[in-house]
Amino acid sequence: MSDSFELNISSSLDGLLSTAMPAEAPAEVIKAVTPWKKAIKPILLGLLLSVIGMEFLPFDIPVNSVGLIIAVTGYERLRKENKAFRAGWILCLAGLAVCFLRIVLICFAVPLEVSRLKAGSVLGVISVVIMLLMIICLYIALAKVKKKAGMSINAGNAWRVLMWYVVLRAMCLIFGLRDTLNINIRHMFVYIVLMLCAFALLLHALFRLMKELEEPGYAMELCAPKISGKALAGTLVAVAAVIFAAGHFFSTYPTKWEQTNKSSVPPQEASRLAESGMSEELISLLKDEDLAILNGAEIRAMETDSSREAAEKNIPLDMRSFIVRKGSDWYTLVYFEFEEGTEFCGTNGLARDWAGGMRVGDGTIEGHLLPDYISGRMAYDPARPADLVSPDLAVDELFVMDPNESSPYMKYHLGDNFAVFEGFSVTETANKLRGYVLTAIDPPSREEYSVSMSFIKCKPGFKPVSVSAKEFMDSYYKANIYALIYQTDYYSTADLMCFTVYNYKATLPVNELE
Amino acid sequence: MEDDRIIQLIQGKDQEGLQLLIKHYGPLIRYVVKPICGSDEGLTEDCIQEVLSRIWEKFQGFDPEKGSLKSWLTAAARNSALNMVRGKADHDSYEEIPEDVKSDSPGPEESAIKNAAAAAVRAAVEKLPEKDRLLVYRRYYYMQSVAQIAAETGLSERAAEGRLYRIRQKLAEMLKGYANE
Numbered sequence: 001m002s003d004s005f006e007l008n009i010s011s012s013l014d015g016l017l018s019t020a021m022p023a024e025a026p027a028e029v030i031k032a033v034t035p036w037k038k039a040i041k042p043i044l045l046g047l048l049l050s051v052i053g054m055e056f057l058p059f060d061i062p063v064n065s066v067g068l069i070i071a072v073t074g075y076e077r078l079r080k081e082n083k084a085f086r087a088g089w090i091l092c093l094a095g096l097a098v099c100f101l102r103i104v105l106i107c108f109a110v111p112l113e114v115s116r117l118k119a120g121s122v123l124g125v126i127s128v129v130i131m132l133l134m135i136i137c138l139y140i141a142l143a144k145v146k147k148k149a150g151m152s153i154n155a156g157n158a159w160r161v162l163m164w165y166v167v168l169r170a171m172c173l174i175f176g177l178r179d180t181l182n183i184n185i186r187h188m189f190v191y192i193v194l195m196l197c198a199f200a201l202l203l204h205a206l207f208r209l210m211k212e213l214e215e216p217g218y219a220m221e222l223c224a225p226k227i228s229g230k231a232l233a234g235t236l237v238a239v240a241a242v243i244f245a246a247g248h249f250f251s252t253y254p255t256k257w258e259q260t261n262k263s264s265v266p267p268q269e270a271s272r273l274a275e276s277g278m279s280e281e282l283i284s285l286l287k288d289e290d291l292a293i294l295n296g297a298e299i300r301a302m303e304t305d306s307s308r309e310a311a312e313k314n315i316p317l318d319m320r321s322f323i324v325r326k327g328s329d330w331y332t333l334v335y336f337e338f339e340e341g342t343e344f345c346g347t348n349g350l351a352r353d354w355a356g357g358m359r360v361g362d363g364t365i366e367g368h369l370l371p372d373y374i375s376g377r378m379a380y381d382p383a384r385p386a387d388l389v390s391p392d393l394a395v396d397e398l399f400v401m402d403p404n405e406s407s408p409y410m411k412y413h414l415g416d417n418f419a420v421f422e423g424f425s426v427t428e429t430a431n432k433l434r435g436y437v438l439t440a441i442d443p444p445s446r447e448e449y450s451v452s453m454s455f456i457k458c459k460p461g462f463k464p465v466s467v468s469a470k471e472f473m474d475s476y477y478k479a480n481i482y483a484l485i486y487q488t489d490y491y492s493t494a495d496l497m498c499f500t501v502y503n504y505k506a507t508l509p510v511n512e513l514e
Numbered sequence: 515m516e517d518d519r520i521i522q523l524i525q526g527k528d529q530e531g532l533q534l535l536i537k538h539y540g541p542l543i544r545y546v547v548k549p550i551c552g553s554d555e556g557l558t559e560d561c562i563q564e565v566l567s568r569i570w571e572k573f574q575g576f577d578p579e580k581g582s583l584k585s586w587l588t589a590a591a592r593n594s595a596l597n598m599v600r601g602k603a604d605h606d607s608y609e610e611i612p613e614d615v616k617s618d619s620p621g622p623e624e625s626a627i628k629n630a631a632a633a634a635v636r637a638a639v640e641k642l643p644e645k646d647r648l649l650v651y652r653r654y655y656y657m658q659s660v661a662q663i664a665a666e667t668g669l670s671e672r673a674a675e676g677r678l679y680r681i682r683q684k685l686a687e688m689l690k691g692y693a694n695e
Contacts, residue, residue, distance in 0.1 A: 013682055013689075017654040019628075020635035024589040027582060028644075029651045035545065035666050077665055149541040218541035222665035229668040 036217035037210075039077040042229065043088075043138065044206045046071025047161070050095075050131055051168055051202060061106060062240075064127065065099040068092055069236045071134075073229035077222040082148075084141035088134050095130040096236070098123050103240055107247025128169060135162045142213065149216035157212050160205035168198045257394040259382070269295060277301030277320065281434055282335045285393070290375050290438050297326035299333075330441045331373065337434040378435030517583045524573045532570060535587075542584065543591045549658045550595040557602065565594040592655070638688040646681045653678060 025033075049067030075089035102123050139158035175191065225232065265273070265283055269291070273283050276299035286294070302321040318338075324331035379393040516538055523531025543565055544558070551558040569590055576586050639650050649667070652658045658666075664674035 013686055014654075016631060016635055017639075017650065017685070018657075020632035021651070021655045022636060023593060024581065024585055025651055025655050027585055029648060029655070030582070030585045030588055032648055033652055033656060038666060038668050073668065077668060150537060215538055216541055218545040222662075224661050224664035224671050224674075225668065226670065228670045228673050231670075 034217055035222055036213060036220045039074045039220075039222055040210065040213060040217070042070045042074030043078075044210065046074065046092075047131075047135065047138075047165075048203065048206060051165060051199065061099060061102050065096070065103065065240060066237075068096045068099055069233050072096060072236075073225070073232050076225050076229075076232070078141070078220065080223045081220050082141055082144045084137045084144055088137040088141060091130050091134045091137060095127055095134065098127045098130065100240065100243065102127075103243050104247070107244045132162075132166070132169075135165055142209070145213070145220055146216045149219035151216050157205050157209040161202065161209060164198055164202035164205055168195065168202055171195045171198060257382075260393055260395045265291060273299070277322070279320070279335070281337070282320070282436060285377055285379055285395075285434065285436060287375060287377060293326060293329075293331065293373070293438065294324065294333075297324045297331075299324050324438075329372075331438055332441055333436060333438045335434070335436040337432065373438070373440035375439075376435060376437040378433060380433050521576070521578060521583060524570070532566065535569070536566065539584070539587055542587060546588050546591040546656065547595040549656060549662060550592065550599055557599070561595045561598050564598050565591045568594045592657075596657075634689055635685070638685050641688065642681065642684070646677070646684070649674075649677060649681060650685075 046067040046069070049070065050064050051067075072089070072092045075085065075092045078085040079089040080086070105123070135158075139162060142158050171191070171194065175188075175195065227235075265286065270283050273294060274280070278299075278301075300323050302323060319334065319336045321335075322333040324333055377395050379395045382394045516534070520531050520534050520538065523534065525531075543562055547561045547565060548558055551561050569587065572590070576583070639647055642650065649663065652663050652666075653660075660675050660678065661671055663669070663678075664671040667674065669677065
């Protein structure tokens with residue numbers, strides 16, 4: 001028997017397999033062999049991931065992208081089933097393109113004008129619209145499948161998916177505006193629970209949608225993908241990874257440093273400024289218009305409280321603060337030196353930073369105000385970057401930004417304080433940097449003012465910038481005046497996602513000048 | 515619930531039961547029959563009619579205790595379609611048979627060999643990993659084309675063909691061992 005049987009196997013295994021199959025297939029085979037499950041599951045899973053990511057968790061763009069990559073592997077096979085599936089496939093590809101553009105914005109140093117604040121939010125809105133259209137197309141596509149299967153065209157659960165998606169999206173939008181809407185933390189907790197409930201209902205609707213397809217799904221006809229789902233997903237993930245790596249390692253910020261000579265301060269004025277406690281380095285750095293303000297003004301050096309420095313083990317930094325009174329005008333002047341580069345990964349420094357200010361009185365926000373005067377400079381020696389004293393300097397001017405742009409972060413926890421935000425370029429090439437900020441303040445209404453200076457070092461990571469900004473403001477809300485080297489008009493979100501704050505504080509005894 | 519109603523109505527020879535069955539399981543029957551009938555639309559339609567008429571006639575043989583209605587319908591649709599396609603093939607290739615030709619029906623020994631071979635193949639298929647087993651069922655039970663398998667499993671046609679080739683090799687190896695015993 002064995003010889004003939006072996007011969008039979010080698011000669012016509014196909015025929016043998018066909019005839020040897022049992023009359024009735026096992027139940028698990030019957031359950032698993034369907035035309036639609038393997039294609040619809042990725043679509044529904046993709047939609048689900050896209051919803052989870054939207055402003056609800058920190059990883060919105062990566063999760064959204066992964067969701068769409070999974071969905072596109074399903075749509076690719078259903079694109080010939082009907083026109084609505086084809087439209088869904090095209091929308092899914094468009095959504096993926098938008099996601100990739102958003103990843104480019106995250107990973108590359110791009111001008112602020114086209115970055116997250118503007119282009120990013122436009123792309124965000126486009127991706128929401130695409131998602132909504134995708135769900136509508138899914139509804140139409142499933143209704144067509146049911147019609148093809150000779151069943152009622154009511155696609156009830158597809159409608160439920162659409163409804164819960166819209167509800168959840170609206171809730172995400174409100175969640176994103178929680179600061180603007182002044183929703184307190186207790187209400188926010190209830191809100192998050194409600195969002196989770198809406199998400200659970202969406203999940204339930206998707207599950208019911210799957211069940212609803214159990215029989216009409218057999219009418220679907222799929223087309224073979226040109227490359228397998230795994231290969232497609234792997235390729236797209238690899239492309240995203242390449243974009244991220246390219247941005248991280250090769251994207252650079254255009255710096256605005258300019259070569260300049262030391263300012264020539266008249267010897268008499270230089271000596272008067274030196275007597276008030278200003279160092280030679282500071283005096284040599286002062287701009288002409290700032291010198292004009294200091295000329296004839298009453299200047300008092302302040303003591304720097306370095307307790308925070310010790311506590312937080314920050315970059316080595318020396319800070320000297322002065323209060324300046326010229327007639328009825330009051331100013332603060334903060335000079336700083338630090339010895340360490342900023343270590344911006346993937347960049348060679350920051351371009352122009354920004355400054356802005358706001359005043360909050362009696363707990364009521366009165367509006368966003370820039371100080372009447374704000375000026376400053378940052379410098380290093382390009383020939384000897386480790387040395388502070390040099391006849392030649394590379395300098396960058398302080399840049400003042402529209403404070404309304406920064407208002408969402410600045411509003412937080414300021415109480416009745418006044419804050420000034422300002423910044424410079426920083427460069428990786430120099431070990432020692434020095435700079436100053438001269439800011440007008442209102443005539444002081446209390447005994448003393450505090451000046452604190454915060455330096456932010458950015459490192460790549462996936463911590464969302466908004467949360468960090470809140471944490472930052474939480475930590476430093478007690479200071480009355482902030483001067484901080486902060487964002488730039490060229491930045492990569494990846495750099496800003498995780499940053500460390502360095503804070504120094506000085507007290508200004510106002511009474512001594514009154 | 516729907517299944518119970520269909521079973522009850524068809525067992526009671528109520529035409530509404532058949533209507534319900536067509537509405538509910540029509541896509542499944544077509545799905546099973548179509549790959550067996552190939553691209554011949556007319557044959558597919560005839561096959562579906564034949565399947566429905568056989569279901570109507572043989573439904574008394576369905577025992578819900580032994581398996582689901584879906585499994586039974588799948589088997590009924592497959593077997594009817596296979597019979598019909600084989601019958602058609604025989605009819606198409608009909609020629610006048612010379613009187614001295616021996617009968618095609620197998621003898622007792624040949625039948626025993628075939629039965630043993632079938633049992634060995636089934637046992638070998640059961641030993642395959644689940645994913646491979648499903649591919650075997652798709653190809654040799656549902657008679658699906660490589661293109662259809664590729665589309666429904668998300669593999670490229672080339673990948674599906676490769677997988678089936680490797681499974682066949684694995685089965686040949688497993689059955690060779692059995693044969694040498």
